[in-house]
Structures are given as C-alpha cells and as structure tokens.
Amino acid sequence: MSIKYALYPNHLTEDPDDYVGVITERKSIDLEALVKYMTRRGTSLTDTEVEVVLKEQQYAIKELLMQGYTINLPTFKVGASMKGIYRGAEDCYDPKRHSVEYNVTLGKALSIDTSQLKIEKTKPNEKAPEVMGIFDRFSGTKDDKITPKGSLDIKGYSLKIHTEVEDEGVFFICGETKTRAEVFFNNTDSILELKVPDSLVAGKYYIEVRKRFIRCKKLTKCRYDQEFIVE
Numbered sequence: 738m739s740i741k742y743a744l745y746p747n748h749l750t751e752d753p754d755d756y757v758g759v760i761t762e763r764k765s766i767d768l769e770a771l772v773k774y775m776t777r778r779g780t781s782l783t784d785t786e787v788e789v790v791l792k793e794q795q796y797a798i799k800e801l802l803m804q805g806y807t808i809n810l811p812t813f814k815v816g817a818s819m820k821g822i823y824r825g826a827e828d829c830y831d832p833k834r835h836s837v838e839y840n841v842t843l844g845k846a847l848s849i850d851t852s853q854l855k856i857e858k859t860k861p862n863e864k865a866p867e868v869m870g871i872f873d874r875f876s877g878t879k880d881d882k883i884t885p886k887g888s889l890d891i892k893g894y895s896l897k898i899h900t901e902v903e904d905e906g907v908f909f910i911c912g913e914t915k916t917r918a919e920v921f922f923n924n925t926d927s928i929l930e931l932k933v934p935d936s937l938v939a940g941k942y943y944i945e946v947r948k949r950f951i952r953c954k955k956l957t958k959c960r961y962d963q964e965f966i967v968e
Contacts, residue, residue, distance in 0.1 A: 739855035745867065745894055749927055759867055759894065761859055763962050768792075802839065811846035815839055820877075838877030865957040866946045868893040871965070873933075880963040883909070883944075885937045888922070891929040891946065893959075898948040900924060904956060905948050907931055911940045911967075937967050 741762050747755040766774070772787045798808050798815075807816035821835030843849075868891055872879050875887030883889070891907065898905045900921055907918040907929060916934050923930035929946070945960040 739857040741857045741859045743859050743861040745861055757894070759869075765962050765964070767964070809844075811844045813841055813844050813847065815841045836875070836877055864895070864950060864953075866893065866895045866898075866948055866959040868896070868944070868946060868959050868961040871944060871961060871963070880961075881965065883933055883937065883942060883965045883967050885933050885967060886935050887933050889929075889931055889933055889944075891931070891944070892927065893946075895926055895950075896929050896946060896948075897924055897926045898929070898946065902949070906946075908945045908947065909934065909937055910943045910945055910960075911938075939967050941965070942967060 740760060742758045742760050744756040745759050746753070747757040749757075768788065768791065772784050772791065775787050776782060776784055801808060802815065802817065805817065808814065817837050817839055819830075819835060819837055821831075823829075823835075870879055870892045872890040872892070873882050873884055873887060874890065875884035876882045898907070900906060903917075909916045909918070916936060918931045918934060920932035921929065922932070942965045943960055943963075944965060945958055947956055947958045949956055
C-alpha cells in the first residue's frame with residue numbers, strides 16, 4: 738500500500754508558487770484492529786491473550802509515567818517535561834500557570850528508511866479545510882484526549898471559519914450528539930485555538946471543521962480521522 742499525497746498552496750509563505758505536500762486518505766487503527774493484525778499470521782497467541790498483554794502494558798506505562806519515570810522501549814521513548822515560567826527561585830508549581838507534558842519519540846525498532854516508502858501523488862480533493870493535528874493543552878497530548886473547559890490547538894490548512902455563522906465552526910461529535918465550539922482565541926488558515934465546550938460528557942468523539950470559502954455557498958467539512966477520548 739502506498740502513501741498518497743496531494744499538493745496544496747502554502748498559506749504560510751507569501752510566494753504564490755509555494756506548495757506543500759499533504760498526505761491524503763489518512764487511515765487510523767484501533768486496539769482491536771491492531772490485535773487482529775498482530776495475530777493474522779496464525780501465531781500461537783490468541784486475540785484475547787494479545788489484547789490482555791497490550792492493556793496491561795498500557796496500564797503499567799501510565800502508572801510509571803505518573804511516578805516520573807521515562808519509558809525507554811525499542812518501539813518508543815516517552816518522558817515528561819515542564820512548561821511555564823516560575824517567578825523567582827522561591828516560586829512553586831501552580832497548575833494554573835504550569836503544566837507537565839509528555840514527549841514521545843520513535844525507538845530504534847520503529848526506525849523507518851523513508852527512501853523505501855511507496856509514495857503516490859494524487860489530485861487535490863475538492864477544496865475543503867485540512868486538519869493536520871489537534872493538541873489538547875491541558876493534558877499535553879496530541880490526537881488523543883479532549884479536556885472539557887480546556888483549550889485545543891487545531892493545526893492545518895484553510896481552517897479560518899466564520900464564527901458568527903451557526904452551521905460553520907468546530908464541532909465535537911459523539912454518536913448523534915454534535916456540540917459546537919463557541920469561544921476562539923485564534924482563527925486563521927493555519928491554526929484554530931479554541932475553548933473546549935464545558936458540556937462535553939465522557940465518551941469517544943470526532944472533531945469536524947465546517948466552513949464556506951469566499952464566493953461559495955457550499956458548506957465544506959473536514960472530519961479528522963482520529964478518535965478522541967473525554968474521561
């Protein structure tokens with residue numbers, strides 16, 4: 738299977754001839770699908786056994802991270818760092834001004850020779866916003882969690898929306914429930930900074946950006962393919 742991409746105008750530079758490659762047809766995989774992929778070759782391990790091991794690994798890693806350990810595995814390395822400014826040597830950690838965030842890097846076992854990848858150029862999709870990543874500031878995670886009352890950074894291309902138009906905006910979708918973000922701190926083509934609605938209940942969510950382009954009546958949508966968790 739090849740990695741497909743298309744070229745879009747680069748709105749971050751002033752040169753009209755600058756384009757950026759954007760991966761299209763993004764696919765994600767959940768735990769259940771990963772387990773089935775791991776056992777597809779008929780190994781002696783069952784799906785249930787693999788799932789139990791992976792869940793226990795997740796539990797152990799989370800507990801160790803909360804104790805301040807750096808996890809250094811063949812597949813990845815993850816460790817904590819602190820953000821925020823301290824007001825003099827006597828200042829102390831204040832969750833309103835400081836945060837602990839986790840940085841993840843690939844390990845040697847996942848080292849990929851990108852020159853061996855199969856890359857396929859495709860035509861750009863119909864003009865629409867393009868989301869490249871979503872960051873939850875409160876938890877310090879990317880493409881993982883949503884924190885009600887916290888803030889999100891949505892990065893991508895052609896994102897700027899008309900916040901006063903009711904059917905445009907950023908929507909948090911959980912089943913049939915769609916909750917619209919109301920407060921924005923930054924609204925540009927490359928980034929949307931917004932307050933997460935207080936009303937989100939625990940569950941699994943998708944995030945969708947909806948907008949109309951200038952001189953176009955059609956509402957375009959971009960649903961980010963990553964599933965997010967509200968605990």
